[in-house]
Amino acid sequence: MNRPKPVHPVSTFIKLPFMPQLHHFRLSPYCRKIRILAGELDETLTLTDAQPWARDPAFLALNLAATTPVLELDGETASGAGICPSSAIAEYLIETAENGQRVLGNTAEERAECRRLTAWFDERFGAEVSDLMVAEKVLKRLMRGGSPDVVSIRMARHNIRIHLNYVTFLTERRNWLAGRDFTLADMAAAAHFSVMDYLDEVPWNKHPDARDWYQRVKSRPSFRSLLADRMGGFQPPAHYDDLDF
Amino acid sequence: MNRPKPVHPVSTFIKLPFMPQLHHFRLSPYCRKIRILAGELDETLTLTDAQPWARDPAFLALNLAATTPVLELDGETASGAGICPSSAIAEYLIETAENGQRVLGNTAEERAECRRLTAWFDERFGAEVSDLMVAEKVLKRLMRGGSPDVVSIRMARHNIRIHLNYVTFLTERRNWLAGRDFTLADMAAAAHFSVMDYLDEVPWNKHPDARDWYQRVKSRPSFRSLLADRMGGFQPPAHYDDLDF
Helix, strand or coil: CCCCCCCCCCCCCCCCCCCCEEEECCCCHHHHHHHHHHHHCCCCCEEEECCHHHCCHHHHHHCCCCCCCEEECCCCCCCCCCECCHHHHHHHHHHHCCCHHHHCCCCHHHHHHHHHHHHHHHHHHHHHHHHHHHHHHHHHHHCCCCCCCHHHHHHHHHHHHHHHHHHHHHHHHCCECCECCCCHHHHHHHHHHHHHHHCCCCCHHHCHHHHHHHHHHHCCHHHHHHHHCCECCECCCHHHHCCCC | CCCCCCCCCCCCCCCCCCCCEEEECCCCHHHHHHHHHHHHCCCCCEEEECCHHHCCHHHHHHCCCCCCCEEECCCCCCCCCCECCHHHHHHHHHHHCCCHHHHCCCCHHHHHHHHHHHHHHHHHHHHHHHHHHHHHHHHHHHCCCCCCCHHHHHHHHHHHHHHHHHHHHHHHHCCECCECCCCHHHHHHHHHHHHHHHCCCCCHHHCHHHHHHHHHHHCCHHHHHHHHCCECCECCCHHHHCCCC
16 A cells, blocks of 8 residues: 555546456345446446355455455455445446446435435345345255245245335335436345345235336346346246336 | 426535534444544534434434434435435535545545445444444443343454454554545444443453554544543443543
């Protein structure tokens, strides 16, 4: 850290001189959020499948916390390690994209509301729904960790309804979750719902307004690669990639 | 959300036309991080003691998630609710302060490293050390929730040593945790350590390099109000506010 580094003013657009590599897990909502964001920002990322539970030393060198996603830059980062967690990757991609801040909002207050909702889905929906469901229905099978815990799955199924009601509450008042425009908050929420939908765990028929919102997200070009994605051993329901489900 | 809102370019400095109110809990590391940050940015916040566990309806209207900190603006926010969680408050204060980005770093890569470490302390140190210790030693007493769980406290005491080693690892290679400059990463880490230190739970004598780093943070003017703070019913050890401990 003793060498002086070039100083860029924040709002200067710096086209990345290389293609960053996203170490990801296909059914991680946090990784999916970054993939949608990259699509919206017109940034191409190389995708590399990671298995964080395998404790691969090369992956641990990138991220001591052994979580996905990790963004590996070709150039030198401050630490030599990768960028993580997904919140730091998102801010990095937004800062280095042309006019990237549009995906957060136009004013500081709009951006605060967008970051509040993004954290709401990544932290609360994560802890109350998707982390539980992915651990029980996906990771346990991949890691041969025994049969799913019925209580955790029941909790997640209960909690997802509360979050669907919150999406309904927001979309009754706004065009998109954080306001007039499609923002990172929609990407985070849709990333979580898409993983739950892959596992056929979203009771869409009881939440038509939330379904309408999700259908609008699904039709965006940035979402296409997620709908085409398949995880070996796990088959999504028929409506998963149907744009008119 | 149908009314058009004024659009500010991101890098424009907008002096807040009012004094925002921080709803905080004195022994919350996340609230302390925001107080240090406000001091470093020369922004004055009105502090209001919150008791999130009391489920006060006025507080829930500000933050449905019932967590501290929440930043309440006098002006209109996008949602009418407060800004939260602490990561969104930090970005908001940085965006609206003059040259605020300096507390994150000078390049996009430096800021990514700063945000990585800030999340490391807020998410991992939080889950592995301070959330456990505050729940067992503080909240249980305040909420009359029974006696502390010895296993949780033992886990936190074990884990804090790993984080002290990580601080040593970083400060052997860098001036401050994220690089040459004092950044939000130091504020987040010091906020967590300060709460643990208030509870006399930091084995400083076994980690002299981490102590040297913390001593440098302690001597900053932005840290002074934390050292002067007292929480009724909880007495810190004598070295807590000693700058040459």
